[in-house]
Amino acid sequence: MRTEYRLGIDAGGTFTDFVLADKSGKVKLYKALSTPADPTLAIKNGLALMSEDTGMSAEEIVSKCDLCINGTTVGLNALIQHKGGKTGLICTKGHEDSIEIRLGHKEDGYRYDPEYPPAVMLVPRYLRCGVDERVLSNGDVRTPMNEDDVRAACELFLKEGVETVAISFVWSVLEPSHERRAAEIVREMMPDAILTVGSELYPQVREYTRTSTAVTNAYLAPIMKKYVDAVDAYFRKLGARYPVRYFQSNGGLAIGQAMTDRSVYAINSGPASAPTAGLAVAAPFKEKNVITCDMGGTSFDITLTKGGVTNLNKNIDFLRYRIGVPMIQVETLGAGGGSIGWIDEMGLLQMGPQSAGADPGPACYDQGGEHPTVSDANLVLGYLNPDGLVGGRLPLDAKKARQAIKTHVADPLGISPEKAAYGMYTIVNNNMVNGIRRVSVERGYDPRDFVLVGAGGATAAHITAIAEEMGIGTIILPKLASGLCAYGQIISDVKYNYMATAPLRLDNAKAYAQINKLYKQIEKQGRDHLKKDGFKAGQIRAERSIEMRYVGQVHECTVEIGNFEINSKTVDQVIEAFHARHEQLYTYSERHNTIEVVNIESTLYGAVDKPKQAKIGKGASPDKAMKGHRKAIFDASGKAGKTPVYDGGMLGAGATIKGPAVIEEETTTIVVIPGWSAKLDASGSYVITRKKR
Known part of the structure; x- marks a missing residue:
């Protein structure tokens, strides 16, 4: 290929x-x-x-x-701007408001806040149409589907200009015939509409999650198409x-x-490739505990990989909408190079989450932006090249950066623009540190056990200060940092998730046989899909997981298992894996209790040939690669010191730069703060380490 x-x-x-x-x-x-x-x-x-x-x-x-x-x-x-397609929902009669009731509570963090506004509904109430039908929790049909209700819904949708339709019935995951027939009617009456069938998109227990996922999918489908x-x-x-x-x-x-x-x-397409890229650049150093940080112009994205495995989120509220399908666990903050500095009503300096984005951009871009941003602060601090970014193709205006900071931050606070710039730099760094703590400390991981991998064009100017605050001793910053997510894409495999509901207890041979049967069914779908996509059998692999819980529990946890057949001899491996996972998540297990399966999932991969990893040569020594000196600020005094600036493009493998220093690569600028040093490895990454104390 x-x-x-x-x-x-x-x-x-x-x-x-x-x-x-x-x-x-x-x-x-x-x-x-x-x-x-x-x-x-x-x-x-x-x-x-x-x-x-x-x-x-x-x-x-x-x-x-x-x-x-x-x-x-x-x-x-x-989804952020609520600019999806005009969507209609066909659901079981009496469940038209499930996406609005939201299981009876608001998202975590706002559950007890009476002033927190309700989420904007992706389907307005008048376009949620109930259908008389009912399937019981054992899969039996209690009430046959009234096809006239479906036809009436289609007539309303056609009249209202609906372009995309979601179908989600209660217990359709156990008996999908009603949804399938409803889908046939929609296709017959609305041939131009895009259709999402809940039991096909997310065939797992939990009606609200399935309906919300189907609605979100339908809402985005016209835009994505x-x-x-x-x-x-x-x-x-x-x-x-x-x-x-x-x-x-x-x-x-x-x-x-x-x-x-x-x-x-x-939804989270861009930053999802960061963990793959982070592991790839850390591989030459045999590091598998990696926190990847990607600071671009608008946001700061964080992913954590432990032992080479990146956490996946399922059944979470994302941008206030419940999403059931697996997503790489990404913590996203409004902290990028374009994040705007502003003074709140208490007279305190804040950074973001609002951003100048690409249009008009930071004040220093000279494209009409007037508000001070992180990039403006970095320019005033002496970190960025005043001649411009991206090899000079994006010129910068230092005067406009300084004036924006003076007008909107320094003067209101009664301090110098330099002190204001350092304050902006410090606050945005603290925001990012708090984000890293959320994916590490708050989930039981010590960040000092990880290496920090830098991605994104703006990260390199902040990453040593972030690591200093976190107590992390090693940073790996590839020359490709500003395009690391794009690099992660070209080394990734094709991947599809297939799911099924399996409400069974792990205590009898019939349950084992049913689980094995379901795995074979969903994996056949995946293999057939990948074969049509051009993959041969030897390029396809499957990874299985099961969602389980103790009898009496409300919520389940996901356990990775091998691809073996589950039987009386192997079931103990599955049970032990669940106990261990439960202890890891909740610090205890109930080994006396019976375990029940809720859902199963198989992830099918189509292996793609990977590009080779190029090596860099010896290159120039640091003294020959030095471009000169620039005044830069590294503390709250606002006083600038003479700082060496190096041309990263000239440096070769083995070159070591001691901080304070600035290393200018074509698409990123690396700020090495005092007490740290950067060594360029033959793999093309800078290994930045803290001086031992």
């Missing part, structure tokens, strides 16, 4: 990153400003940069790629030999059709 190149594209809120890898493993990184109104324009601009650099036309580049992979924030932005169709058509026009792959929030690739049918998997 391999040709000459592989292209990864990661569309962020401010920049769209492009990684182009050749067969030898050599990787080139390009950045273009994101174009939220027309995301394909940013892709066109990025390909133009590649053409200028390589001397090849966009058509030549694309036609020579074995894979073109796209990670996008289109679905996420549509329009985007996928445009991107696919654009790449076909350029001569792409293979279909574009899209990155999913479960950490794997999918073809465009899958992203349209399963649009909910696109």
